[in-house]
Amino acid sequence: MVIEEVREVQQKSLTYEKAGVSIDAGEELVRKIKPIVRKTFNERVLTDIGGFGGLFDGRFPDMKFPVLVSSTDGVGTKIKIAIETRRHDTIGQDLVNHCVNDILVCGARPLFFLDYFATGKLEVYVAQSVIGGLAKACEENGCALIGGETAEMPGIYLGEDYDLAGTIVGVADRDRMFRRENVAEGDVLIGLPSTGLHTNGYSLARKALLARYTLNSPQAALGGETIGDALLKVHRSYLRPVQHLLEQFDPGTDIHALSHITGGGIVGNTSRVVPNGLTLNIDWKAWSRPPIFRLIQESGNISEEEMRRAFNLGIGLIMLVPADRADAIEHALNAFGEASVRIGNVIRS
Amino acid sequence: MVIEEVREVQQKSLTYEKAGVSIDAGEELVRKIKPIVRKTFNERVLTDIGGFGGLFDGRFPDMKFPVLVSSTDGVGTKIKIAIETRRHDTIGQDLVNHCVNDILVCGARPLFFLDYFATGKLEVYVAQSVIGGLAKACEENGCALIGGETAEMPGIYLGEDYDLAGTIVGVADRDRMFRRENVAEGDVLIGLPSTGLHTNGYSLARKALLARYTLNSPQAALGGETIGDALLKVHRSYLRPVQHLLEQFDPGTDIHALSHITGGGIVGNTSRVVPNGLTLNIDWKAWSRPPIFRLIQESGNISEEEMRRAFNLGIGLIMLVPADRADAIEHALNAFGEASVRIGNVIRS
Numbered sequence: 250m251v252i253e254e255v256r257e258v259q260q261k262s263l264t265y266e267k268a269g270v271s272i273d274a275g276e277e278l279v280r281k282i283k284p285i286v287r288k289t290f291n292e293r294v295l296t297d298i299g300g301f302g303g304l305f306d307g308r309f310p311d312m313k314f315p316v317l318v319s320s321t322d323g324v325g326t327k328i329k330i331a332i333e334t335r336r337h338d339t340i341g342q343d344l345v346n347h348c349v350n351d352i353l354v355c356g357a358r359p360l361f362f363l364d365y366f367a368t369g370k371l372e373v374y375v376a377q378s379v380i381g382g383l384a385k386a387c388e389e390n391g392c393a394l395i396g397g398e399t400a401e402m403p404g405i406y407l408g409e410d411y412d413l414a415g416t417i418v419g420v421a422d423r424d425r426m427f428r429r430e431n432v433a434e435g436d437v438l439i440g441l442p443s444t445g446l447h448t449n450g451y452s453l454a455r456k457a458l459l460a461r462y463t464l465n466s467p468q469a470a471l472g473g474e475t476i477g478d479a480l481l482k483v484h485r486s487y488l489r490p491v492q493h494l495l496e497q498f499d500p501g502t503d504i505h506a507l508s509h510i511t512g513g514g515i516v517g518n519t520s521r522v523v524p525n526g527l528t529l530n531i532d533w534k535a536w537s538r539p540p541i542f543r544l545i546q547e548s549g550n551i552s553e554e555e556m557r558r559a560f561n562l563g564i565g566l567i568m569l570v571p572a573d574r575a576d577a578i579e580h581a582l583n584a585f586g587e588a589s590v591r592i593g594n595v596i597r598s
Numbered sequence: 599m600v601i602e603e604v605r606e607v608q609q610k611s612l613t614y615e616k617a618g619v620s621i622d623a624g625e626e627l628v629r630k631i632k633p634i635v636r637k638t639f640n641e642r643v644l645t646d647i648g649g650f651g652g653l654f655d656g657r658f659p660d661m662k663f664p665v666l667v668s669s670t671d672g673v674g675t676k677i678k679i680a681i682e683t684r685r686h687d688t689i690g691q692d693l694v695n696h697c698v699n700d701i702l703v704c705g706a707r708p709l710f711f712l713d714y715f716a717t718g719k720l721e722v723y724v725a726q727s728v729i730g731g732l733a734k735a736c737e738e739n740g741c742a743l744i745g746g747e748t749a750e751m752p753g754i755y756l757g758e759d760y761d762l763a764g765t766i767v768g769v770a771d772r773d774r775m776f777r778r779e780n781v782a783e784g785d786v787l788i789g790l791p792s793t794g795l796h797t798n799g800y801s802l803a804r805k806a807l808l809a810r811y812t813l814n815s816p817q818a819a820l821g822g823e824t825i826g827d828a829l830l831k832v833h834r835s836y837l838r839p840v841q842h843l844l845e846q847f848d849p850g851t852d853i854h855a856l857s858h859i860t861g862g863g864i865v866g867n868t869s870r871v872v873p874n875g876l877t878l879n880i881d882w883k884a885w886s887r888p889p890i891f892r893l894i895q896e897s898g899n900i901s902e903e904e905m906r907r908a909f910n911l912g913i914g915l916i917m918l919v920p921a922d923r924a925d926a927i928e929h930a931l932n933a934f935g936e937a938s939v940r941i942g943n944v945i946r947s
Contacts, residue, residue, distance in 0.1 A: 262898075262899045262900065262901065263802060263805055263806050263898035263899065263900050263904075264802070264900070264901075264904050265799075265801070265802050265904065265907070265908050267805070268801040268802040268804070268805040268806075269801055269805075270801045270802070295665055295772075303667055303668045303669050303701070303704075304665050304666070304667055304704065305665065305666040305667075305668070306665065306666075307656070307658060307661075307663075307664035307665055307666040307769060308663065308664060309656060312656075314655075314656075314657065315656035315657060316644060316653050316654065316655065316656055317653070317654040317655075317656040317666075317709075317710075317767070318652055318653055318654075319652045319654070319710065319712055319744065319745055319765075319767065320652050320712070320745055321712035321713065321714050321745050321746055321747050321765060322714075322747050323714060323716060323747055323749045323751075325749060325751065326751050326752075326753060326754065328751075328754060329753050329754065352652070355652075355653065360666075361666075361668065363668055363669070363670035363765050364670065365670050365671075365672060365714060365763040365765075367672060367761055367763070395668065396668055396669055396670050397670055398670045398671050398672055398763065400672045400674060400763075401801075402672075402674065402675050402677075402761070402801075403675075403801065404675060404678050404801075404804075405675065405677060405678065405755070405759060405761055406754070406761075407756075410754060412716055412751070412754055412755075412761060414714040414716070414747065414749075414763055416668075416670060416712050416714075416765035418666070418668065418767055420656060423644075450614075452614070452617040452618055452619050452750075452751075452752065452753075453612060453613070453614050453617040453619070455617075455753075456612055456616070456617040456618075457612050457617075549611075549612035550611045550612065551611065551612050551613070552611060552613075555612075555613050555614065558614070559614050
């Protein structure tokens with residue numbers, strides 16, 4: 250009786266923990282990710298001069314006119330695939346690589362990255378796995394993971410569901426940026442392959458596929474891979490091949506523009522770099538699509554038009570180059586181990 | 599019969615729209631927010647050189663050693679109050695002001711901001727209202743809203759629920775940054791008032807208050823305000839008073855450190871800028887707390903210790919200043935129209 254009363258009083262006395270926010274889990278997570286995150290640091294991260302983090306050397310002495318290029322993004326409903334398959338280690342790579350490509354098409358290289366991870370209930374191993382993926386991709390792209398926020402928000406996210414967003418800041422020398430005004434009639438479109446859907450079209454893909462299949466059923470049409478495997482393929486970063494090209498070719502004269510193929514598809518994204526009076530002439534038969542796209546199209550009975558609008562269809566980045574440079578650029582890409590395919594050209598509209 | 603068949607085929611043929619992603623709403627939103635966002639731009643936003651946005655002048659010729667200071671944050675479960683009261687116009691201000699303060703305590707002024715807005719179903723008026731709040735606070739803080747992502751994620755967010763996060767990038771001259779190593783025995787703690795909870799402790803506050811009250815019931819204890827009014831009070835930006843001080847006082851000699859009071863409370867946050875061997879001596883009776891805190895404490899039967907850990911209790915920013923500068927600094931603050939209160943000092947531990 251007395252014990253029961255005590256218990257009731259204890260329960261009535263509210264604490265942060267009882268309100269659903271795990272302070273201990275937060276501290277454990279910070280302890281676990283610190284060494285992983287530190288590995289992404291370089292000499293430009295100024296940890297010595299402040300205890301709050303997020304400090305980065307802002308001097309660019311080798312640039313005439315440094316331009317800070319930044320982008321914020323999420324991974325859309327690809328996050329549902331990670332949650333449903335309980336494979337949390339690659340979604341962070343998707344996010345970082347997506348952001349790297351977004352600033353790369355302006356001609357910028359990454360400097361630093363900050364993430365936002367929000368969940369209903371903080372599970373340390375899940376958050377650690379997600380942030381491990383972020384750190385891995387940051388390291389691969391020479392980008393410091395200098396900040397972030399982990400939020401526990403019961404009532405917004407269900408249970409262990411989570412969302413992930415991030416911001417990249419990079420730098421470009423103004424005179425070495427791509428300029429869409431250079432895109433001209435006759436320019437050739439060189440496509441670089443994607444690994445799959447990257448991070449776009451997942452709401453449509455899930456609706457189409459999951460009405461008929463489960464995520465973990467192996468598919469003959471995918472060479473025995475499961476749907477989950479195919480949908481979780483990591484969004485590629487195109488930083489290395491593009492940086493390699495920029496050692497030999499000049500942005501502006503040799504490469505007119507780049508286009509990162511995200512929501513809106515090949516035409517939607519590439520049209521943004523094509524000046525008025527010109528348009529795209531795409532040869533849709535020029536490459537073979539990864540089999541996951543056919544499976545999606547057939548399962549959902551999706552029109553070809555809708556497929557082209559929602560998905561990259563196997564092309565993750567497009568370069569718009571003068572016709573007389575196309576051979577040399579393709580040669581350099583192939584020598585670097587990068588497949589490429591001419592998928593069309595720029596014509597008068 | 600024929601009509602029914604046609605209808606069935608149409609329904610079976612999936613599109614992005616049918617999968618729950620409203621492309622038209624997205625386009626309408628972009629059209630509506632463009633002029634609002636443009637108002638935050640200044641001459642350092644380089645819109646002319648690219649169609650992708652997010653380009654910012656990276657030259658700082660008046661600084662010896664520019665340091666880029668960045669921070670990512672969300673607004674925690676304060677977002678639930680905005681959603682439940684359907685008052686979406688201030689939550690963006692909370693986020694921006696929070697981020698401004700986070701970099702201000704390093705000595706940085708804001709340059710630009712990027713937001714992430716994710717929802718289950720994109721309601722244009724809601725998103726417009728939220729982004730309007732972001733833009734308002736960006737303008738007030740001289741910060742350009744140069745990028746962002748709006749994501750529609752049915753299956754992660756319920757219905758019209760949403761989450762909001764953001765990233766700020768600012769700049770500080772390395773020689774003009776606050777250095778916690780300067781904090782010394784005898785330093786005086788000058789507190790600047792908060793408007794209420796700012797953006798911390800909402801899970802606990804909701805649990806405590808909403809077991810007894812509704813958000814829209816006026817409270818005598820709050821001078822007739824509703825609980826919702828009190829909980830939605832906008833997180834203050836301390837940029838203006840601190841900038842004003844820095845015109846007359848020197849960071850380093852006159853102001854040793856600043857502390858932004860967020861999760862962890864006065865002690866948790868301010869301890870981060872106090873060197874080893876020293877500790878904080880807080881006079882908890884030195885100021886009167888806004889009435890919302892007593893209401894929370896009584897409703898939830900929350901211990902004083904837990905209150906101090908979860909909430910700012912009426913003090914949003916603390917300055918650690920040498921005792922012989924405290925009078926002059928308080929005088930300057932008061933002349934600027936800023937209330938201040940001495941809440942303690944730094945002692946040997």
